[in-house]
Amino acid sequence: MKTALCKVCQVTGVLCTSCERELRTGKITSLDVDISIYLGRAAKDKKELDTVSFKRALYIDNYLVLIFKKGDLRLMLSHGKKIIRDLEEKFGRKVYLVEDHPNFREFIEGLLYPVPVETINIIWLPDGSKETRIVLRKRLRREKERLVKSIVKELRGVDVKLGYMR
Numbered sequence: 645m646k647t648a649l650c651k652v653c654q655v656t657g658v659l660c661t662s663c664e665r666e667l668r669t670g671k672i673t674s675l676d677v678d679i680s681i682y683l684g685r686a687a688k689d690k691k692e693l694d695t696v697s698f699k700r701a702l703y704i705d706n707y708l709v710l711i712f713k714k715g716d717l718r719l720m721l722s723h724g725k726k727i728i729r730d731l732e733e734k735f736g737r738k739v740y741l742v743e744d745h746p747n748f749r750e751f752i753e754g755l756l757y758p759v760p761v762e763t764i765n766i767i768w769l770p771d772g773s774k775e776t777r778i779v780l781r782k783r784l785r786r787e788k789e790r791l792v793k794s795i796v797k798e799l800r801g802v803d804v805k806l807g808y809m810r
């Protein structure tokens with residue numbers, strides 16, 4: 645697996661000068677480092693996860709949110725379930741996996757999967773600010789609603805309103 649650390653550091657757990665610099669300059673956080681070491685070691689001998697790329701980790705609400713490269717969740721869900729379960733135990737948080745799509749709509753769809761997204765509208769308010777409204781075809785639990793909003797805010801800097809089809 646590729647992580648926020650280099651191949652060596654993610655297994656030894658000791659940071660080389662280049663990874664150390666990433667941390668010191670704030671390109672990666674100490675949480676990114678901890679998760680990279682955990683995943684790097686756990687996935688070391690898992691061939692199926694070789695191409696998977698972990699980018700960053702965030703604590704949001706009561707969750708540990710892990711962001712992977714676009715297209716990687718399928719592999720994580722089919723070959724990394726045990727790794728994730730162990731990670732939840734070790735860090736004492738529920739893990740939520742996210743794919744980092746460059747395209748906003750795809751990012752939202754991935755985030756909400758398997759709940760289908762009906763529309764995403766950007767609405768300009770009279771005061772000149774804008775609001776992103778996402779209409780879903782199935783209701784989310786309150787907790788999940790809150791989590792989704794926080795993730796979009798944190799990763800894209802966008803405030804979203806969730807609505808539902810009647």
Ligand SMILES: [Zn+2]
Nearest residue numbers: 650653660663
């Ligand atoms: Zn390194």
